[in-house]
Amino acid sequence: MSRSSSFSEILAEVPTPQGRSEVVATAESAYDDHAGRIRVELDAFLRPVDLTHAEQHLRADWLPHAQVVQERVPADEATAATRAMFQTWSHQVRRALEQRPAR
Numbered sequence: 001m002s003r004s005s006s007f008s009e010i011l012a013e014v015p016t017p018q019g020r021s022e023v024v025a026t027a028e029s030a031y032d033d034h035a036g037r038i039r040v041e042l043d044a045f046l047r048p049v050d051l052t053h054a055e056q057h058l059r060a061d062w063l064p065h066a067q068v069v070q071e072r073v074p075a076d077e078a079t080a081a082t083r084a085m086f087q088t089w090s091h092q093v094r095r096a097l098e099q100r101p102a103r
Helices: 075-099
Strands: 002-016 019-032 037-048 067-072
Touching: 002 037, 002 075, 019 075, 037 075, 067 075
Parallel strands: none
Antiparallel strands: 002 019, 019 037, 037 067
């Protein structure tokens, strides 16, 4: 059996050549009961505020690259582990946001 959880947060709104965009951090996890392991996909992207392009994910050189983290954890701690990884990841994205080149 496999369980999953998902976290996302809009961290800021920034100007881009395509218009205003939200800076979004995400974590998607899947827990493998058989292996006793969680796999968490961490990502950060820009999402246009314009509703006609809201599902579009844009990349920026200053954002951290997506990462995949795998860790052995008990099943009852999988969601908490994903939340902790997401919090660490969102702090990294915030730091990148603060250090991005001025435009």
